[in-house]
Amino acid sequence: MNDKYSDKLEVKTKNVINELYLKILGRPADEDGFQYWGSLLESGKITKDEMRQEFLNSYEYKTFRANKTIKIKSTIDIIKFNLSNIDVLIEKIKLSHNSWKDSKSTVYKYTDYKTNVRDVINSVFTNYEFPKYDLNQLHVHFAQFIKNLESKQMYSKYRPYPIEYSIENDSGLLLYLICKILKPKKVVETGVAYGLSSSYILQALHENNQGKLFSIDYAFKPWESKHMIGSMIPENLRYRWKLIYGTSSKKLKPLLNSIKPIDIFIHDSAHTYNNMNSEYQTAWNFLIKDGLLISDDVGSNNAFYDFTNQKNLKPELFSQMNENFQKYYKEHNVKTKTFLGIVQK
Numbered sequence: 001m002n003d004k005y006s007d008k009l010e011v012k013t014k015n016v017i018n019e020l021y022l023k024i025l026g027r028p029a030d031e032d033g034f035q036y037w038g039s040l041l042e043s044g045k046i047t048k049d050e051m052r053q054e055f056l057n058s059y060e061y062k063t064f065r066a067n068k069t070i071k072i073k074s075t076i077d078i079i080k081f082n083l084s085n086i087d088v089l090i091e092k093i094k095l096s097h098n099s100w101k102d103s104k105s106t107v108y109k110y111t112d113y114k115t116n117v118r119d120v121i122n123s124v125f126t127n128y129e130f131p132k133y134d135l136n137q138l139h140v141h142f143a144q145f146i147k148n149l150e151s152k153q154m155y156s157k158y159r160p161y162p163i164e165y166s167i168e169n170d171s172g173l174l175l176y177l178i179c180k181i182l183k184p185k186k187v188v189e190t191g192v193a194y195g196l197s198s199s200y201i202l203q204a205l206h207e208n209n210q211g212k213l214f215s216i217d218y219a220f221k222p223w224e225s226k227h228m229i230g231s232m233i234p235e236n237l238r239y240r241w242k243l244i245y246g247t248s249s250k251k252l253k254p255l256l257n258s259i260k261p262i263d264i265f266i267h268d269s270a271h272t273y274n275n276m277n278s279e280y281q282t283a284w285n286f287l288i289k290d291g292l293l294i295s296d297d298v299g300s301n302n303a304f305y306d307f308t309n310q311k312n313l314k315p316e317l318f319s320q321m322n323e324n325f326q327k328y329y330k331e332h333n334v335k336t337k338t339f340l341g342i343v344q345k
């Protein structure tokens with residue numbers, strides 16, 4: 001049985017309603033809209049012209065126009081901001097084009113993944129002692145940082161990205177444990193944001209009393225700033241950190257050439273097929289034997305899947321779908337599973 005109100009309306013009425021919704025509000029009419037406007041139109045209480053006028057006076061139309069203006073204005077601001085650096089502007093356009101291309105392709109769905117940090121560690125390492133750890137102080141610092149951040153306006157120089165873009169806490173713990181066990185001399189990561197992943201790595205290097213972390217990131221938008229990149233990293237851990245300010249396509253290879261070889265490479269910059277693939281291919285050549293290549297969000301496209309297949313590698317996958325992620329994705333109506341992928345050379 002079909003009891004939709006819109007099905008009971010005359011075709012002509014339905015067309016009028018749909019036309020005004022699409023033309024003025026930029027969206028199709030919903031059932032509530034059909035019911036409200038349909039009854040007014042069909043009972044003759046309102047004409048099409050009066051309905052149009054009501055739409056133009058509505059709060060929804062004013063918000064829709066304002067948002068459209070903001071979107072256009074922010075795109076113009078981004079272009080203006082990057083005009084001072086044409087290379088970066090071209091890179092940004094390429095990244096947007098690639099994300100659009102990625103969104104059209106079918107992505108391999110991983111089924112063989114682990115949901116527990118300890119299981120991942122057990123699979124990656126043999127003959128190791130599981131580290132004792134106490135990250136309480138670090139977590140208190142993060143909580144304080146996030147509390148301060150939440151009082152700032154989005155998007156602003158103080159809060160340029162949503163905190164949810166940061167690596168998820170269990171993945172941070174995994175990076176920390178890997179660094180505690182492997183005791184790397186050199187770690188390279190792309191994609192820092194506020195520096196959550198960097199902090200976990202640096203905490204391990206600090207406790208190991210050896211090693212250095214090199215991180216690449218850049219402020220792409222007018223409201224981003226170099227100052228905010230890694231701003232979450234506690235002061236006492238910064239002595240083992242070097243930020244390389246620029247895009248990975250420009251900075252990664254020269255950096256690796258100047259510090260080679262490296263023990264661990266971590267990708268968490270732009271998750272487009274081309275960018276991920278090019279970072280993996282570049283970093284792989286500079287990794288020591290048994291070194292690790294780690295990538296966030298390997299389920300975004302097939303770059304990691306193709307790379308590991310080409311090299312005949314068996315990746316370990318860690319599912320990051322914990323409560324925070326679920327809440328964020330639910331609120332933003334995104335259906336996805338995010339995975340951290342790890343391969344050993």
Ligand SMILES: C[S@@+](CC[C@H](N)C(=O)[O-])C[C@H]1O[C@@H](n2cnc3c(N)ncnc32)[C@H](O)[C@@H]1O
Pocket residue numbers: 165166167168190191192193194195196197198216217218219220246247248249268269270275
């Ligand atoms: C997902 S966030 C990184 C999160 C971070 N690993 C953490 O744990 O908080 C992505 C970061 O990558 C940076 N990024 C995006 N494209 C990049 C590129 N082509 N080169 C370098 N950094 C890039 C962005 O500026 C952003 O800070």
